[in-house]
Amino acid sequence: MxxxxxxxxxxxxxxxxxxxxxxxxxxAAEIERQGQRLLSELAAGLExxxxxxxxxxxxDRTPELVRSAIAELRDPARRFVHxxxxxxxxxxx
Amino acid sequence: xxxxxxxxxxxxxxxxxxxxxxxxxxxxxxxPHAKRPGAMGxxxxxxxxxxxxxxxxxxxxxxxxxxxxxxxTSVGAxxxxxxxxxxTILVGVVIPAWVFVVFPGWLAFRIAGPCGLRRLAVGxxxxxxxxxxxxxxxxxxxxxxAADRPCPRxxxxxxxxxxxxxxxxQADRRRSLARPAxxxxxxxxxxxGARFPWLARVHAVEALVLSAAARRDWAAAARxxxxxxxxxxxxxxxxxxxGGDSAMSRRGVWTRWLLAPMRRVxxxxxRALSRSRPAETDADATESAPRGVHARHLAMLGxxxxxxxxxxxxxxALAAAWRGEIDDAALARLQARALELGLREGAARARALRDxxxxxxxxxxxxxxxxxxxPQADALIxxxxxxxxxxxxxxxxxxLPALDADAVGPxxxxxEAWERWLALRAAWERAEQTxxxxxxxxxxxxxxxxxxxxxxxxxxHQHGARxxxxxxxxxxxxxxRAEYVGDLVAVLANRENARIALAGAR
Numbered sequence: 001m002x003x004x005x006x007x008x009x010x011x012x013x014x015x016x017x018x019x020x021x022x023x024x025x026x027x028a029a030e031i032e033r034q035g036q037r038l039l040s041e042l043a044a045g046l047e048x049x050x051x052x053x054x055x056x057x058x059x060d061r062t063p064e065l066v067r068s069a070i071a072e073l074r075d076p077a078r079r080f081v082h083x084x085x086x087x088x089x090x091x092x093x
Numbered sequence: 094x095x096x097x098x099x100x101x102x103x104x105x106x107x108x109x110x111x112x113x114x115x116x117x118x119x120x121x122x123x124x125p126h127a128k129r130p131g132a133m134g135x136x137x138x139x140x141x142x143x144x145x146x147x148x149x150x151x152x153x154x155x156x157x158x159x160x161x162x163x164x165x166t167s168v169g170a171x172x173x174x175x176x177x178x179x180x181t182i183l184v185g186v187v188i189p190a191w192v193f194v195v196f197p198g199w200l201a202f203r204i205a206g207p208c209g210l211r212r213l214a215v216g217x218x219x220x221x222x223x224x225x226x227x228x229x230x231x232x233x234x235x236x237x238x239a240a241d242r243p244c245p246r247x248x249x250x251x252x253x254x255x256x257x258x259x260x261x262x263q264a265d266r267r268r269s270l271a272r273p274a275x276x277x278x279x280x281x282x283x284x285x286g287a288r289f290p291w292l293a294r295v296h297a298v299e300a301l302v303l304s305a306a307a308r309r310d311w312a313a314a315a316r317x318x319x320x321x322x323x324x325x326x327x328x329x330x331x332x333x334x335x336g337g338d339s340a341m342s343r344r345g346v347w348t349r350w351l352l353a354p355m356r357r358v359x360x361x362x363x364r365a366l367s368r369s370r371p372a373e374t375d376a377d378a379t380e381s382a383p384r385g386v387h388a389r390h391l392a393m394l395g396x397x398x399x400x401x402x403x404x405x406x407x408x409x410a411l412a413a414a415w416r417g418e419i420d421d422a423a424l425a426r427l428q429a430r431a432l433e434l435g436l437r438e439g440a441a442r443a444r445a446l447r448d449x450x451x452x453x454x455x456x457x458x459x460x461x462x463x464x465x466x467x468p469q470a471d472a473l474i475x476x477x478x479x480x481x482x483x484x485x486x487x488x489x490x491x492x493l494p495a496l497d498a499d500a501v502g503p504x505x506x507x508x509e510a511w512e513r514w515l516a517l518r519a520a521w522e523r524a525e526q527t528x529x530x531x532x533x534x535x536x537x538x539x540x541x542x543x544x545x546x547x548x549x550x551x552x553x554h555q556h557g558a559r560x561x562x563x564x565x566x567x568x569x570x571x572x573x574r575a576e577y578v579g580d581l582v583a584v585l586a587n588r589e590n591a592r593i594a595l596a597g598a599r
Contacts, residue, residue: 005398005460008453012391055388056395076434080442081449084427088387088418 013054016069016079017086019061021052024086028074035070039063055089146226149219156220161189197221202296203354211236223292231255232292238263239300251559252507254280254289258297260508265304270313273301274400275515280320284569286595287562295323299355302329306362311335312401324353332359335366343367386414394453397460405463405526412454412477419447455480459488464526478527485524486532492517493540498547507560510552514567517545521574534578542583546571553594561597568594 017024020034041049042063051058072078168184176184201217204210215233218224224232230246231253237244238259250256257280261273283289298321305314311333318330328349335346350356350363389411397403417423424443431439451473458465459481465474495513521541524533549571553564568591575583 004456005394008456009391009394009398012394055391076436077442080427080431080434080436081446083430084446085387088385089391091385091387 012085012089013056013059014065014069015054015086015089016072016082017090018054019052019065019069020073024083024090031070031073035066038066042066142226149226153220153222157189157193160192164189194222198223198292198296202292206236206239206296209240211240221292223290225290227251228253228255228290231259235259235262235297241266248506250506250508251556251561252511252563254293254562255297256508257511258293258301260512262297262301262304265301265313270310270400272512274313274316275512275519277301277316277320279515279518279566284566284591286598287565287569288598291322294321295326299323299325299329302326302333303358306332310399312396312399316400316402324349325355325359328353328359328363332362332366386411386418389414390453393457397457403457403461405458405461405465408454408458408461409465409474409477411457412473413471415450415454416473419450451476452480455484458527459484459523462526481527482524482529482532485520485527486536488520489517489524489536489541492520493544496545496548498544498551501548501551501555503555505552505555507552507556507563510548510560511563511567514545514548514563514570517541518570525577530578537574537578537580542575542580546583546587549590553590558597561594565591565594565598 017026020031020038022031022034026034038049038061042061050061052061072082165185197217197220201214201221205214205217211233214236215229218229218232219226231250232255234244234247234250235255235258239262244250244259257276261276264270264272264276280289298317301317302314302321305311305317306329314329315333318326318333321330328346331346331349346363346367350359353359393403393407393411424440424447427443427446428439431442436442455477458477465478465481492513496517501510521533545567549564549567552560552567568587572584572587572591575581575587
């Protein structure tokens with residue numbers, strides 16, 4: 001059960017909108033552009049790209065996480081779920 | 094079959110199958126340690142343990158007699174009769190008593206152990222009247238684990254409070270947090286007679302609390318500190334409460350820090366907390382509390398994943414707060430958004446999202462502490478309780494395959510066997526809070542009773558005295574659970590088994 005809670009928590013804090021640092025209303029083109037920009041910055045070793053903000057504090061951002069976030073948001077069904085959570089959590093902040 | 098045996102087999106009118114083979118007649122097994130003297134290989138004359146105990150007593154007498162004589166002689170000659178009554182009692186009684194009772198433990202756990210002098214530490218424990226001879230191997234193993242060293246003779250050790258705390262410490266340092274949480278919970282609810290030595294309460298628990306405090310896991314530190322005794326554990330418990338944002342008197346903390354041992358180790362913790370407190374006022378705390386139901390949900394998910402205490406009432410309050418976000422109007426908005434994203438079956442998608450959320454709330458409820466008040470007129474709460482109950486019953490079913498009596502052999506360490514039972518215990522006790530008696534009674538009769546009973550007996554038979562402490566706890570728990578579901582046969586037999594295990598554990 002704890003593993004299940006941990007995986008749910010990870011899913012929430014690794015919300016693709018948080019990982020990419022884009023608002024929930026971002027268009028597909030904005031998401032792609034931001035994803036590619038982050039991948040280039042991570043490849044260049046820029047310090048600012050290595051962390052992203054979540055409601056539970058800053059987390060490490062990796063190229064794998066960014067690629068996974070882009071892929072998740074390309075799928076409308078997955079985006080629908082992530083967007084709902086991101087809207088709620090962003091509004092709270 | 095004798096009349097007595099018949100009375101047991103026939104005494105299962107509630108649909109129980111024949112009880113496990115260990116129960117014969119009106120009393121429990123040849124069970125655990127009730128073996129015939131011949132079978133136990135009883136020898137005439139003192140055993141090896143008896144010789145060791147006698148040797149230890151002799152060494153104590155010689156060493157402390159010599160020390161006392163030398164103190165008395167030299168101080169007496171130096172004072173030349175100038176001491177008053179109080180000073181004489183202090184020098185002649187109190188100080189020697191302290192040296193005899195407390196000093197060896199202090200030397201072992203405060204000086205030798207932390208300095209890596211493990212042989213000296215074990216030797217000092219051997220000289221301590223607070224340490225039982227049979228605990229020495231476990232204490233030696235605890236010193237090894239506390240120093241992050243492998244313990245080569247672990248397989249030969251018994252399951253007891255020292256080895257349980259050593260295993261918990263090792264798991265805590267490896268960030269496997271569910272395991273130490275279960276061990277701590279079991280140690281906090283030991284049955285009468287299950288030994289939890291005072292030195293283990295002080296020193297082994299201190300190590301565990303310090304491990305949690307070092308990574309600022311104050312919830313775990315507070316949970317561990319509740320097991321402990323002594324000044325350092327009280328200080329660490331207070332720091333853990335303070336770390337968890339409860340009210341703290343800074344002066345009280347500094348006073349306890351001055352009185353506690355290991356001040357150099359705890360100095361950074363006390364200083365950091367005392368510096369952070371003044372800035373935090375009630376208004377700040379309110380401001381830092383999560384706003385919005387999504388954020389509250391996420392915060393609670395985080396707390397539950399970190400094994401912090403999450404009260405059932407808080408989960409139910411969260412569920413009530415969610416109601417406005419998942420009602421029909423909210424679902425209609427979600428459906429519209431699904432259509433905007435080009436998703437077919439927008440209504441089904443919205444319902445799936447709500448179902449996923451309810452599932453997550455049920456997961457939180459299944460993990461929460463406290464009973465769900467019944468009856469609930471609220472459909473959402475009823476759904477949550479039902480799902481939480483299903484999850485808990487599924488967890489019990491998942492824990493059962495590990496408790497296989499046939500798999501209990503010499504290779505399964507009694508402590509590992511005990512920890513497997515802890516997983517079932519945790520699942521069962523949570524299920525009691527939300528599951529209700531009827532489904533648990535059905536599960537008990539269907540699978541839990543015979544399997545667990547057979548497992549406990551196999552463990553006891555296989556490992557004998559090494560598993561006596563674990564067997565006592567498990568049999569006592571079995572008897573309590575049997576009482577909960579109204580299984581009188583199992584209550585009587587397991588009380589008797591617990592009594593026999595207690596005799597072996599002493």
